[in-house]
Amino acid sequence: MDSSGRFVARHVATLPKSGIRDFFAIVSKMKDAVSLGIGEPDFVTPYHIREAAIACLEKGRTSYTDNRGTQQFREEVSRYVARNYGPEYDPDTEILGTIGVSEALDILLRAVLDPGDKVLYHEPCYVSYAPSVTLCHAEAIPIRTVSADQFALDPAALRAAWQPGCKLLVLNFPTNPTGGTADRAKLEAIAKFAVEKDLLVASDEIYSELTFEGDHVSIASLPGMRERTVFLHGFSKAFAMTGFRIGYACGPAAVIDGMLKVHQYGIMCAPIMSQEAAVEALRNGRDSMLHMRDKYRERRDFIVRRFNELGLRCHLPRGAFYAFPDITSTGLDSMAFAQKLLEQQKVAMVPGTAFGAAGAGFCRASFSTSYERIHEAGERIARFLDALPRR
Amino acid sequence: MNSVLKLILDGEALDTAQIGRILGLGAEAVDRELAALRQQGVLLGMRPVLNPSYESEHRVRAVIEIKIRTEGVGGFDGIAERISSFEQVESCYLMSGGYDLLVVVTADNLYKVAGFVHERLARIDGVQGTSTHFFLRAYKKDGFIVNAEASRRDQPSVSP
Numbered sequence: 109m110d111s112s113g114r115f116v117a118r119h120v121a122t123l124p125k126s127g128i129r130d131f132f133a134i135v136s137k138m139k140d141a142v143s144l145g146i147g148e149p150d151f152v153t154p155y156h157i158r159e160a161a162i163a164c165l166e167k168g169r170t171s172y173t174d175n176r177g178t179q180q181f182r183e184e185v186s187r188y189v190a191r192n193y194g195p196e197y198d199p200d201t202e203i204l205g206t207i208g209v210s211e212a213l214d215i216l217l218r219a220v221l222d223p224g225d226k227v228l229y230h231e232p233c234y235v236s237y238a239p240s241v242t243l244c245h246a247e248a249i250p251i252r253t254v255s256a257d258q259f260a261l262d263p264a265a266l267r268a269a270w271q272p273g274c275k276l277l278v279l280n281f282p283t284n285p286t287g288g289t290a291d292r293a294k295l296e297a298i299a300k301f302a303v304e305k306d307l308l309v310a311s312d313e314i315y316s317e318l319t320f321e322g323d324h325v326s327i328a329s330l331p332g333m334r335e336r337t338v339f340l341h342g343f344s345k346a347f348a349m350t351g352f353r354i355g356y357a358c359g360p361a362a363v364i365d366g367m368l369k370v371h372q373y374g375i376m377c378a379p380i381m382s383q384e385a386a387v388e389a390l391r392n393g394r395d396s397m398l399h400m401r402d403k404y405r406e407r408r409d410f411i412v413r414r415f416n417e418l419g420l421r422c423h424l425p426r427g428a429f430y431a432f433p434d435i436t437s438t439g440l441d442s443m444a445f446a447q448k449l450l451e452q453q454k455v456a457m458v459p460g461t462a463f464g465a466a467g468a469g470f471c472r473a474s475f476s477t478s479y480e481r482i483h484e485a486g487e488r489i490a491r492f493l494d495a496l497p498r499r
Numbered sequence: 500m501n502s503v504l505k506l507i508l509d510g511e512a513l514d515t516a517q518i519g520r521i522l523g524l525g526a527e528a529v530d531r532e533l534a535a536l537r538q539q540g541v542l543l544g545m546r547p548v549l550n551p552s553y554e555s556e557h558r559v560r561a562v563i564e565i566k567i568r569t570e571g572v573g574g575f576d577g578i579a580e581r582i583s584s585f586e587q588v589e590s591c592y593l594m595s596g597g598y599d600l601l602v603v604v605t606a607d608n609l610y611k612v613a614g615f616v617h618e619r620l621a622r623i624d625g626v627q628g629t630s631t632h633f634f635l636r637a638y639k640k641d642g643f644i645v646n647a648e649a650s651r652r653d654q655p656s657v658s659p
Contacts, residue, residue: 132657145657152652235659284659410521456657479521480511486520 123242126235127462131446135456142485144473145456147284149348149429151403153385154396157347160388164381173380175372177205177356181383184390185356189339193313194329197339197358204357204364204371205378209314209342212357212367213278214240215374216310216338219366220276221246228269229278230261231464232285232432234312237278238464249274252466255434258423259288263297270305277307279327282315285463285472286432287425292325299330308363309337314355315428317346317397320405322426328358335360338367345428346397347389354382404429407475407482414486415473418493429476432460436469438496446471452495453488503532507545510642550645551637560589560605560634561612564598565626572625575599581623587615598630609633 113121128145135141152158164170176182182199190196197203206212213236221227223245229237231250241248251269253259261279279298281290290298302309309327316324328337342355355378357367389397408425415422415433422433435445442459449455460467475482500508506518515533519526536542551560567578575593579600583591589603602620606612616629637645644650 126659128657128659132655135656141656143656146654147658148654150654410523413523414520458657462659478511479506479509479513479517483513483517483521 119242119245123239126239127443128235128458131450131456131458134450138450138454141450141454141456142481142488143456144475144477144482144485145458146474146476147430148350148476149345149400150476150478151348151400153348153352154389154393156392156396157349157385157389161352161381161385164384169380169384171380173205173377173383175368175377176203177378178380178383178387181205181387182356184387185358188390189341189358193316193324193326193339195326195334195339195358198361201361202358202364204367205383206342206355206357206371207353207375207378208344208355209312209340210236210355211371211375212340212342212355213237213310213312214243215367215370216340216357216363217241217244217246217276218370220308220363224273225276226271226274227276227278228266228274228307230280230283232259232283232460232467232470233278233280233463234284235462237280247273250464250466253283253286253288254466255421255423255432255470257288258426259283259286259432260290260294261288261298263294263301266298266301270301274305275308276310277302278310278312280312280314282319282324282425282427284315284428285430285458285460285467286470287423287428287430289319289322289324289426290327291322295325295327296330299327299333302336303332307336309333310340311337312340314340314342314345316341318401318404318429319427320401320408320425324427338363343386343389346400347386347393348400349382349385349389352379352382352385354378354386404475407477407479410479411473411475411482411486414482418486418490420489420493429474431473431475432467432470433473434469435471438493440496442468442471449489449492453492455485455488455492501532501536501541503529504536504542548641548643551634551640552645557608558605559607559609559612560603562632562634563602563604563616563620564594564630564632565600565602565620566628567599567625568627569625578623578625582620585615585619587611 135143182203185203186197186199217240221244225246226249227241228249230253238248251265253261311327327333328339338357338359340357343349411431412422412424420433420435422431442461446457446459457471457473460470502522515529516526519529587604587606589605592601594601616631620626
């Protein structure tokens with residue numbers, strides 16, 4: 109018998125596994141399943157971007173790069189961020205290339221948190237936030253967001269959740285899994301509170317280009333926020349580059365310097381071919397990105413209308429590519445709904461509770477898939493709902 | 500672009516009822532829209548795109564470059580329209596460059612294509628020369644990759 113478990117650290121042993129794993133195991137073995145569980149673009153990376161990676165290999169550019177990323181990569185990032193989000197960052201001291209936003213957030217947490225520090229974040233949210241905080245021996249404090257607000261973060265809820273010892277606030281707009289966004293007024297109130305309580309803000313804006321309603325505003329662009337915000341972004345969603353694993357962090361030099369220490373010992377640098385592909389995406393990827401965004405918006409309109417027709421109340425997500433219907437009208441909880449739907453009609457949706465307790469009563473359905481599949485999923489969900497005992 | 504047309508061009512296999520539901524229109528409205536597009540000459544037709552290896556067993560397809568002389572024969576249009584009227588002709592285009600018309604033909608076998616070239620095309624007044632190339636193998640057709648397995652993505656079916 110394997111007794112090696114005794115070697116595993118307590119805080120890791122007690123960390124729950126991602127609720128998504130179990131579903132993945134079942135769906136991957138199931139034939140004819142229609143999956144709305146895919147958290148990545150269904151588009152292939154645009155060819156001109158892939159070509160940049162191919163050219164990099166052909167030229168034999170296969171070495172390490174500067175820990176921060178190539179000069180060209182950082183300069184391009186600096187221009188892109190200034191043009192699209194506002195703040196200007198110095199490529200030499202304020203920008204760090206990472207293995208996606210996942211690494212960027214992880215090294216940020218490790219660079220700034222002391223054991224026992226507290227971190228505020230809004231829920232439902234991406235699966236890694238709370239566990240990553242726990243791995244730093246710090247305490248994650250969720251702030252509940254609700255459907256009535258379209259899952260935007262209510263500044264009053266932030267104030268209520270705050271407690272002494274809070275050091276960092278993690279934001280993610282547009283939000284995975286809810287598609288929640290934050291308008292300027294809300295962000296201004298949040299920013300004011302961050303200044304009042306001297307909070308550092310980590311803003312994960314990975315879905316920002318995929319904003320369907322209104323303009324995306326970065327909290328880093330608000331007065332007084334640049335010096336206390338670490339802007340996290342990457343290429344996975346907007347440019348369909350998940351497999352390239354490339355992202356970046358922009359922020360005040362001292363924080364980026366701290367992150368650089370963790371990054372240089374743990375990772376060394378992001379892969380050079382991914383950096384070169386990213387440069388091409390930033391320079392020439394806008395048209396492909398806008399094309400994909402339009403496709404997501406059309407599919408969003410269809411899936412949201414379909415859920416509402418079926419009696420599963422669904423708000424209109426203003427960004428990202430997930431619908432987050434309320435399934436409480438079925439009398440089932442999130443997990444039971446997702447499990448039964450998968451067993452009976454072979455449709456995979458991710459239970460809202462995988463994204464935190466605030467996701468209870470909801471399921472996430474990705475519309476990053478073809479119309480054919482969304483349509484078929486709709487038919488199957490209709491049959492599933494018909495077969496449920498009348499309430 | 501017309502929203503119905505846009506959906507059809509995406510290449511997904513959707514019937515009119517499905518298109519109607521996706522666009523929130525209803526199947527009759529989609530049918531009306533399609534009829535209007537046909538009438539306007541925008542939509543010439545819709546047919547399935549077959550993997551060439553599943554088309555009729557020994558059917559062959561060839562592309563023929565044709566050089567023509569236009570004096571006294573009614574110009575390019577007259578000849579091109581005449582060539583287009585043959586049932587063997589799948590498509591016919593006026594081209595820039597070293598020849599004038601590009602014609603794609605299909606036939607039951609190589610000899611029938613050969614017969615078409617020398618008995619039909621070559622006899623048309625104005626056709627000065629032809630150059631015939633046979634298709635050997637298809638890798639991509641009308642936007643579809645023929646060997647779907649080769650381009651399969653190993654995307655996980657559930658991811659965070």
